[in-house]
Amino acid sequence: MALISYRKALNDALAEEILRDENVVVMGEEVAEYNGAYKVTEGLWGRFGSKRIVDLPISEGGFVGMAVGASMLGVRPVVELMFWSFAYVAFDQIINNAGCVRYMSGGQINCPIVIRGPANGGTNVGATHSHTPENLFAAMPGLKVVAPATAYDAKGLLKTAIRDNDPVMFMENTLLYGEKWEVPEDEYLIPMGVADVKRVGSDITLVAHGRAVITCLEAAQILEAENGIHAEVVDLRSIRPLDEETILASVRKTHRAVLVEENKPFCGVDAQLAAMIQEKAFDELDAPIGRISALDAPAIYSPPLEKIQLPTARRVVQKVLATC
């Protein structure tokens, strides 16, 4: 299998789906002539032209709403947000229109839209550009939320998201764009709602999504090398729908869990997971569920402090040692 970057995997997924379905349109700021602010759409405009790859002005509320309206008539827009942080100026369109139109119309209207872009901190750009809003959007029934951690998952999940008839919030990570993983050349799809055990272990379950999965894998290596602890790493991949069974099966095996996310702790994704685990596997737990999240302040600019604000492998290791 070829080693390709997370960025290229997304690019390939877009190109394949554009070729497959004439209704797929990629739109957003700088996606066409500029080749993408983070080069995810590089080369697509040259290959597919202005009808399929559409540059739009800085009007997230307007163009996200436009994409929602177009999707109601069967166009399948894949809208790039340069940062998911910018979704906040389009909040009404995402929550009230994309998220509620199917329900409020009694199921008469579909909204097959994908909104994608990076949703991460850790790049020295301060609080306004470092938001991780997966918990906000996952809190909205009607929306789906996906956060892949590898190139393989990114490609398979994006293709699934584009074919899905519901609005999918697809959250990427700029720190992963250049990282490479093995990706098959043959076409494949990854369903939403299916977690992936990224590392098998017997002593503790680490649950994460997005780049926190990579942090957990690093922590698991340290734990094995330094402490002889075998951590299992469960990658959610999809947050809503959520694969509760894979999480619970792992907890039943290891009897301990530490939940890791780059989100803030209060009302974070892992708050939901912790409630779910204690309710459904209380008797399986030999220790309280631990949580490692971003430190609970707006994202700090100062580079050395920003590094420790996000979960680090060392912080995960310490929490595991306190739990085991």
Add this chain to the structure above:
Amino acid sequence: MYRIRRFEQTSLKAYNAGKMGGFLHLYTGQESVAVATISLLGENDHVVTAYRDHGHAIAVGMTMNECMAELFGKATGCSKGKGGSMHLFAPDKRYWGGHGIVAGQTPLGLGIAYALKYKGIPGCCLTYLGDGAVNQGVYHESLNLASLLSLPVIYIIENNGYSMGTSLARSSAFKQLLAQRAEGYNICWDQCNGENIYEVRAKTQAAIVRAREESRPTVLEIATYRYYGHSVADANARKYRTPEEIDHYKTYHDPLLLWQKRLIDEGILTEEQATAIDYEARAEADAASRFADESPFPEEADIFKDIYSELDHPAEGENAPRGTFFFN
């Protein structure tokens, strides 16, 4: 227009009798706008509006039964009782709502126009908004995008003079003509009086031709007036404007009476026919009220339906829905 007026009167009666809850934004006084503009639409033309949406719903051909039942929150409503007064939908009649957030529908209409152009369909999307919505940012973003992308959308500003309790003079810095702001976006605009149905139709038709033939947007401002409060829950309905002002409009500017008189003067309609139309409209509205009243409420299990297409139409085998979607 009689059908809309009698529907609204009947719904107000039902509201006051406790048959429904929430908001009820009556269209009474504004009927000519929806009727004159929607009467021009063809099979490729679409409609989307805001929360004062009953008039448009009836004008596009929705039945009073499905609309009234929706107001009552009944399973027989157009949205199965899940949308309510502000969220009436009939995609089969190219009516895309019914949207509750001021100006939230303005980019949706843009998107419908985008889809028409993308698919090469020579149609347009009439996108209605009130005079309060023109000060929302997303409307201005939509105007810029409509002109920039050259989309067949027609924004119809139903200017009834009040955004809830705030008069136009107290809400818009540029007071002369709200539509004129379109100049800033290189969009053709026009203005007309909602009382004059011939004028409204002529100016709307010009916009429709511009949309269909040139794929260019238009902003059309139509002067109108609402007789009731912002919603029936508007406690100050008669405080931010004088009772005399309301009576003046009802007496001298009622679009329904003016249109009826004009048609009778022109020999198109007789008094007897007008009376018969009104009678039928009242009977239809009364029947709709009974239908809604006798209809069942949705079942508790319906709460979790119509949220995800994937669950409502589940695939089988390896593509079957996976994972947990709801968290109770």
